[in-house]
Amino acid sequence: MxxxxxxxxxxxxxxxxxxxxxxxxxxxxxxxAAMEMNAVAxxxxxxxxxxxxxxxxxxxxxxxxxxxxxxxxxTLQPIEQGGLTLWQVEVQGDKLPQPLRMVGGP
Numbered sequence: 056m057x058x059x060x061x062x063x064x065x066x067x068x069x070x071x072x073x074x075x076x077x078x079x080x081x082x083x084x085x086x087x088a089a090m091e092m093n094a095v096a097x098x099x100x101x102x103x104x105x106x107x108x109x110x111x112x113x114x115x116x117x118x119x120x121x122x123x124x125x126x127x128x129x130t131l132q133p134i135e136q137g138g139l140t141l142w143q144v145e146v147q148g149d150k151l152p153q154p155l156r157m158v159g160g161p
Contacts, residue, residue, distance in 0.1 A: 098127070098150035103157075105129050106144040110159035113142040126150065134158070 112118035122129040127148040134141040141160040
């Protein structure tokens with residue numbers, strides 16, 4: 056078999072291009088996964104800050120029952136326990152893997 060032919064060179068070029076394409080595809084998948092994890096982490100951080108702020112507003116007596124901001128919805132619910140009023144906040148959003156809940160009081 057003669058390896059110096061143009062057909063063999065073309066086969067090597069196609070093989071190299073295939074390997075480069077597979078590597079680029081793998082890197083793209085990794086980048087997409089990293090970007091998705093970053094978006095979820097930002098949404099969780101924003102949701103926690105929103106819940107803390109909503110609880111602080113409730114303690115000050117100025118909190119609305121529902122607060123919407125940047126694709127997140129925070130819902131405030133009073134809880135009576137042992138003569139004290141506590142507040143539960145639940146934050147929901149499309150990028151959150153599950154609703155965030157926090158409880159606070161005076």
